[in-house]
Amino acid sequence: MEEPLTEELLEELLASPDPAQFARKHRIAEKTLSEHLSALLESRGLARIDVIREAGLNETFGYQIFVGQRNPSRDKVLQIALAMHLDLRETNRLLRIAGASDLYCKNRRDAIVIFCVDKGYSLRKTDEELYRLGEQTLCRPS
Template identity: 65%
Template sequence: MKEPLTDELLEELLSAPDPHTFMRGHRLHARSLSDYLQQLLDEKGLRRIDVIHAAGLNETFGYQIFTGARKAGRDKVLQLAFAMRLTLRETNRLLKLAGSNELYCKNRRDAIIIFCLTNGCSLRETDDELYRFGEDTIC
């Protein structure tokens, strides 16, 4: 099931008679990175092992990220985002849940990543672009 947009939820909250009414209608809880990764796998029909391999992660480390046993740094999360072919919105949500900064278009490296992500580039193609511009690669 697709998650409602934040704007839609905000509209419902503001039109509710009180916060309790709104909360009863929505199961709002602190979502974890592993919960969101599983949701994305389900929505996109992907297998965890395939994503881990496509991301170029060590299998054990990848599984630990998916189960929440280990934290992932920003670049590891970006590797997963490219492997899952996430949208910019999904990638930023993933980064935020991982405790990392969202992609920011005023940052030169992030701008290149945003461009590549939204234009369907692979992780390797993105690293090539970053290298070409003299920026740190993701992998």
């Protein structure tokens, strides 16, 4: 799922005679979290159940997220991103589509997560790093 860079889109928008036409062409703000997750699954050849399990989500809750019946917390979105092995750009895009804030390197906990995403760490390894450094883990104990 190769998407144009934000800078390229900005240039095109500024050169466009009609912002509505630009928005339609690029489906700006039209893609739901469910649609985006489905596209990611397809483009990566992943099975939804495998991602849900690797993300450490309850299966029912996970399916509800993937079909658009539930809105996940920011941490649940990060769990899914790590389970799908998304890079930092893809992770931040997923967060934005879910209505959550991007990872922010001036936030200590976010900085640890950014480091882990960049290094390709699994969810488990990321949680171990968060715990080791005294931060709240993504998969909180019940």
